[in-house]
Amino acid sequence: MTSHTHDTPEKIGVMLCGHGSRSEAAVAEFAVLAEKLPQYLPSDWAVDYGYLEFANPVIRKGLDNLREAGCTRILAVPGMLFAAMHAKNDIPSVLNAYAAEHGVKVEYGRELGVDPRMVRAASARIEEALAAADAADGPVARHDTCLVVIGRGASDPDANSNVSKIARLLWEGMGFGWCEVGYSGVTFPLVEPALEHAARLGYKRVVVFPYFLFTGILIDRIYGFADMVAEAHPDTQWVKAGYLNDHPDVLATFAERVTEIIGGDTAMNCAMCKYRTQVLGFEAEVGMAQESHHHHVEGQGASAPGSNVADCRLCDSFCTGACRLDAGHHHHHHGDGHGHSHDHHHHDHDHGHSHDHDHHHHHHPAYPHADHPLGPESVRKHLKDGA
Numbered sequence: 001m002t003s004h005t006h007d008t009p010e011k012i013g014v015m016l017c018g019h020g021s022r023s024e025a026a027v028a029e030f031a032v033l034a035e036k037l038p039q040y041l042p043s044d045w046a047v048d049y050g051y052l053e054f055a056n057p058v059i060r061k062g063l064d065n066l067r068e069a070g071c072t073r074i075l076a077v078p079g080m081l082f083a084a085m086h087a088k089n090d091i092p093s094v095l096n097a098y099a100a101e102h103g104v105k106v107e108y109g110r111e112l113g114v115d116p117r118m119v120r121a122a123s124a125r126i127e128e129a130l131a132a133a134d135a136a137d138g139p140v141a142r143h144d145t146c147l148v149v150i151g152r153g154a155s156d157p158d159a160n161s162n163v164s165k166i167a168r169l170l171w172e173g174m175g176f177g178w179c180e181v182g183y184s185g186v187t188f189p190l191v192e193p194a195l196e197h198a199a200r201l202g203y204k205r206v207v208v209f210p211y212f213l214f215t216g217i218l219i220d221r222i223y224g225f226a227d228m229v230a231e232a233h234p235d236t237q238w239v240k241a242g243y244l245n246d247h248p249d250v251l252a253t254f255a256e257r258v259t260e261i262i263g264g265d266t267a268m269n270c271a272m273c274k275y276r277t278q279v280l281g282f283e284a285e286v287g288m289a290q291e292s293h294h295h296h297v298e299g300q301g302a303s304a305p306g307s308n309v310a311d312c313r314l315c316d317s318f319c320t321g322a323c324r325l326d327a328g329h330h331h332h333h334h335g336d337g338h339g340h341s342h343d344h345h346h347h348d349h350d351h352g353h354s355h356d357h358d359h360h361h362h363h364h365p366a367y368p369h370a371d372h373p374l375g376p377e378s379v380r381k382h383l384k385d386g387a
Contacts, residue, residue: 013046013071014258015106017059017091018079020051026216027055030079033213033246033254040255046071049079052090059094067104075261077109077254081118081152081213084159087111109261112253114162119169121247126174126209129241133205137237146203147176150191150210150222153183155367160187166211177203184210184218185321186367188375191222195229199236209241213250217319219243224318284365320379 016037018030034049041047046069050062057065066074076095078087092108099106112118126147134140147170151163164181171179178201182194189197198206208226210219223240230238244250260266277286314322371377 008072010073011046011069011071012042012044013048013066013069013074014041015059015062015066015074015076015095016047016049016079016254017062017076017095018049018051018055019086020053020055021214021216022054023216026214027051029214029245030055033079033251036246036251037254037258040251041258052086052094059091060098063095063098063102063104063106067102072105074104074106075109075258076106077257077261078111079213079254081112081211082154082159082162083111083113084154084156088156107261107266109257109266112250112257114165114169115253117249117253118244119166119173121244121249121253122166122170122209122211123174124247124249125242125244126170126207129207129209129239133237133239140205140237142175143177144204145176146178146180146198146201146206147171147174148180148182148194148198148206148208150182150184150194150208150212152212152218153186153190155186155365157187163211170209176207184221185376188369188372188378190321190375190378191225192229193374193378195226199229199233203236205237205239207239207241210243212243214245215243220318221321224320314383316382320382321376322379322383325376325380325383 014037016034021027021030030051031049034047038045038047046066048062048065050057050059052059063074076091078091080087095106095108098104130145147167149163149167149170151160151166154160160183163183167179167181170176178198180194180198182189182191184191195206195208208222210222212219226238226240230236312319314320369375
């Protein structure tokens with residue numbers, strides 16, 4: 001009698017790795033996306049999710065769930081638009097450490113990136129806002145409309161340039177008269193100077209579009225500055241478009257980022273990565289070590305954005321990012337007394353690859369243009385008296 005042995009079938013698990021936020025609404029929206037993603041994947045694949053910092057569940061918990069469900073191969077993707085330092089550095093560091101500790105196979109895919117479906121999702125959000133504005137105030141020709149695309153902003157010029165590419169694709173594809181690009185933090189121009197510049201161009205309508213996946217403190221900041229600039233320029237019609245959220249094309253792109261791992265197509269576009277190439281102005285960061293420093297804020301939980309802004313010694317009605325000035329740009333102080341958002345801690349920026357953990361300070365490579373007048377320095381005029 002001949003005995004036959006059979007290999008145990010491979011069980012695939014999918015891990016969606018989010019950044020995490022102090023905003024309960026942002027965390028809830030990411031969870032909804034994770035709940036909808038299985039509809040776009042094979043029915044026998046398990047799907048879970050976790051966050052790099054602040055929110056629960058943390059990434060390790062999601063990996064635990066998949067491993068305990070019997071998954072022998074885990075396909076992980078960053079729940080992020082572009083590959084800046086969180087996607088290039090922090091998340092893979094967590095995944096690699098977990099795989100080594102538990103002996104499980106974890107493969108890492110690429111970010112959403114510049115993709116035709118993402119551009120379609122963005123255009124759909126803009127079209128929705130334009131239709132509502134036309135219905136309320138009458139139509140305005142596209143050629144008389146300026147589009148302002150606001151990205152997150154990073155200390156990685158490659159990620160920042162992708163925002164500009166998305167903006168150009170929307171501008172040219174939708175036929176707007178003009179387009180400007182701004183960022184919510186770290187780099188330049190920030191939201192307010194970008195909108196002020198757009199206002200001076202003289203277009204009848206300005207559409208403010210946050211190229212973001214979810215709500216949160218940074219969305220509050222974008223809309224807050226939009227309202228502020230609109231009040232100062234009442235002759236221009238200002239339209240606030242919605243962010244991407246769980247648009248079907250976003251979900252379809254996430255699904256492809258997962259399934260393409262099976263075929264080995266996982267390489268991020270690193271042609272202009274500052275850790276591999278001497279990008280102008282960032283030459284000192286080539287070859288920096290890959291490690292995460294997020295353990296101190298992992299799973300701390302979230303609070304609604306702006307919940308304690310009234311107690312902030314720097315900001316009034318919304319988080320302006322002024323605490324980045326207080327933190328000196330290059331490291332972040334804990335417990336500065338304002339509990340509404342901890343801009344230095346909820347990360348409207350991304351971190352470098354190597355960090356010296358000196359108690360409560362995190363040292364980062366100096367952003368070479370931290371003193372740019374259209375960057376974080378532009379919020380000084382909004383500091384409370386005496387701050």
